[in-house]
Amino acid sequence: MQKRGISGSTLKIIAMITMLIDHIGAAVCMRMMMAEGFGDLNGAAEETIKAWVTAHADLYSTYYMFRMIGRIAFPIFCFLLVEGFKHTRDAKKYAIRLFVFALISEIPFDLAFQSKVLEFSYQNVFFTLFIGLVTMMAYKWVEEKGITNVVTRILCQILVVMVGMALAQFLRTDYGALGVFAIMGLYIFRDNRLYQIMVIGLVFIQNMTAWFSMLPILIYNNKRGLNLKWPFYIFYPAHLLVLFAICYFMGIAGYSAL
Numbered sequence: 001m002q003k004r005g006i007s008g009s010t011l012k013i014i015a016m017i018t019m020l021i022d023h024i025g026a027a028v029c030m031r032m033m034m035a036e037g038f039g040d041l042n043g044a045a046e047e048t049i050k051a052w053v054t055a056h057a058d059l060y061s062t063y064y065m066f067r068m069i070g071r072i073a074f075p076i077f078c079f080l081l082v083e084g085f086k087h088t089r090d091a092k093k094y095a096i097r098l099f100v101f102a103l104i105s106e107i108p109f110d111l112a113f114q115s116k117v118l119e120f121s122y123q124n125v126f127f128t129l130f131i132g133l134v135t136m137m138a139y140k141w142v143e144e145k146g147i148t149n150v151v152t153r154i155l156c157q158i159l160v161v162m163v164g165m166a167l168a169q170f171l172r173t174d175y176g177a178l179g180v181f182a183i184m185g186l187y188i189f190r191d192n193r194l195y196q197i198m199v200i201g202l203v204f205i206q207n208m209t210a211w212f213s214m215l216p217i218l219i220y221n222n223k224r225g226l227n228l229k230w231p232f233y234i235f236y237p238a239h240l241l242v243l244f245a246i247c248y249f250m251g252i253a254g255y256s257a258l
Contacts, residue, residue: 006216007225008083012232014216015076020239022070027112027243027257029063034255068209074125074175075182075200075213079220081129082186085136095133101233102126108240113257115244122258125174126236132183135164139184178203193218 030038036056041049053060088094102124109124110116138160147153161184165177173179182203189195197214204210247253 005219005221005223007221007223008080009225009228011076011080011216011220012228015073015080016232016235018069018071019073019077021066022073023112023239023243025063025066025070027240028247028250028252029059029066030257031247031252031255032059032250033063034257035252039255071204071207071210072213074179075204075210076217077125077129078132078179078183078186079196079200079213079217081132081183082136082190085133085187086190091133091137095130095137097233098126098130098133101236102130105237105240108237108244111244112240112247115247115253115256121172123171123173124236125179127171127173128168128175128179129183131164131168131171131173132180135160135180135184136187138164139187193220 033056036059037052038056041052044052084094085091105124105126107117110119113122139157142153142156142160145153147156161181164180164184168175168180169177175182182199185199185203186196189199197218200214200217201211244253
């Protein structure tokens with residue numbers, strides 16, 4: 001009998017679609033707002049800001065709605081990363097693949113959001129996922145090292161998580177330390193779906209639309225579904241290039257979306 005629920009590939013499609021919506025808001029709608037003078041509101045009087053928002057209500061609402069929908073994507077990607085690590089036959093190859101696509105995606109990421117070929121003030125989410133994966137590998141090594149002293153083992157595990165979070169924050173990756181913390185929370189409770197849902201609720205308490213990711217994760221049926229590994233890897237840099245091209249032909253590529 002087929003197990004009810006949704007497969008990993010369905011989860012990945014949901015994450016990809018919501019990520020695309022988020023990036024349309026961040027890369028295209030934000031640039032449209034900047035072209036309409038949104039960037040000049042920094043330090044402006046409250047009345048001026050309200051007047052601008054009223055005059056551009058449709059654009060501002062669309063931007064805000066797209067960004068809120070986009071908050072659904074990252075918790076799902078974190079969950080899928082943990083599932084991938086649990087079932088991979090070669091974690092090192094998995095890490096290398098993530099790192100290579102992090103490098104490949106950086107120029108499209110910088111073009112999409114800052115109209116620069118290469119810029120190091122903010123790195124794409126593949127770097128966050130890569131650091132999260134390496135942190136899980138280190139955490140698992142500590143688990144399996146056979147450290148008999150419970151206190152020592154726990155301290156080593158805490159240190160591993162803190163180093164991963166610090167690295168993500170230092171490199172200014174997308175979601176930074178919070179992203180690695182979310183990944184590790186999901187990994188630590190990898191055998192208890194309810195606790196994983198609670199982790200998402202607590203970690204993303206300030207991004208409450210991220211809570212909508214809980215339902216598809218909750219009904220995940222532990223099946224892989226379609227093999228979307230390579231389509232996802234290709235989709236990430238490709239959609240960023242397409243969004244930059246749209247901005248270019250709209251004549252708004254000169255504005256930064258960050």
